[in-house]
Structures are given as structure tokens and as C-alpha cells.
Amino acid sequence: MWLWDEKHLLCKHCVATEPTKPSEITTNLIHNMKPKILIAEDNKLTLALYTQGLPSNLCDLKIVRDGEEALIAYKEWKPDIILLDHNMPVLNGYETLKTIRQTLNDKTTIIIMVTSSSDKDDIIACGKLGIQGYVMKPFKTDEIALKIFTLYKSAKKAAS
Secondary structure (H helix, E strand, O other): OEEEEEOOOEEEOOOOOEEEEEEHHHHHHEEEEEOEEEEEEHHHHHHHHHHHOOOOOOOEEEEEOOOHHHHOOOOOHHHOOOEEEEOOOOOHHHHHHHHHHHOOOOOOOEEEEEEEOOOOHHHHHHHHOOOOOOOOOOOOOOHHHHHHHHHHHHHHHHHO
């Protein structure tokens, strides 16, 4: 079942209590892990926000500009987390998600949609394909790591 509020859509397994301070990310969420994060995003401003909000001491980033590039990077790099924009050129985020989940039969890689699309049908369709979270744009650079790592921790806990 999906829970909807004005800013987020979270599955019941992804609801988590967020630490109160961003500095708690490293101590409470990642515990010496440095996840590989694949970002599929075509907007330069949003990419700048990602690189500011997800510093290299917390994660390894690989950035691609469309869904087709995301699939290539996914196969070669094997990320722990994929952040997908919904509206991208060549292959959109939904089709990229569908390919990973259905064609490549990967049900374990953590995929989070980060998009400005608040269409409930889009959100539900992504949920049915097995996303671990849905983050609405615009986001604040000082909050994105907290959101991503909270969803990451929740998804890892639900899977175990």
C-alpha cells in the first residue's frame, strides 16, 4: 500500500524516522558503507544540486543523461542505488525502471524516482514496478543525502 502526502509517496516498507541532524547521516545511516549511486538526470541545475548534496566522502557517483545511458552504466557498474528522473530524452525513467525490473529481472537494486512529476498514476505505476522511494523535485541540497540514505537504509532493512 502506498501512502501519499503533499511532498512524498512512500511504500509502507520505506517509511523511516529521519535523523534530526544531517551530520547523523554518516553515523546512523551508512555505517562505513560508501554506496555506488547511479544518477540518471538530464537537467544541469539538478545535476549541480546532486553533486553538492551527495559529496564523495558519502558515496561514489556516476552521472548519465538519459535512460539508455543509465542501462549501459547499470550493466557495467552495478550500482547500489539508482536515482531516476521520470522525464529524460531517449528512454524515460519509467521505461528504464521497467527494463531493469522486468527485462533484466533485477528486483534487488534500490531504485528511487526523483522527479517533478506528481501525477498519481505515474507514481502508482512506478510503485508497481518496485521502486523503493519517490522524491519530489525541487529538493534542497542539504536534505537530498538524508532522504536518499534514509530510503536506502529502509529498503536494506526490509530486504533482510
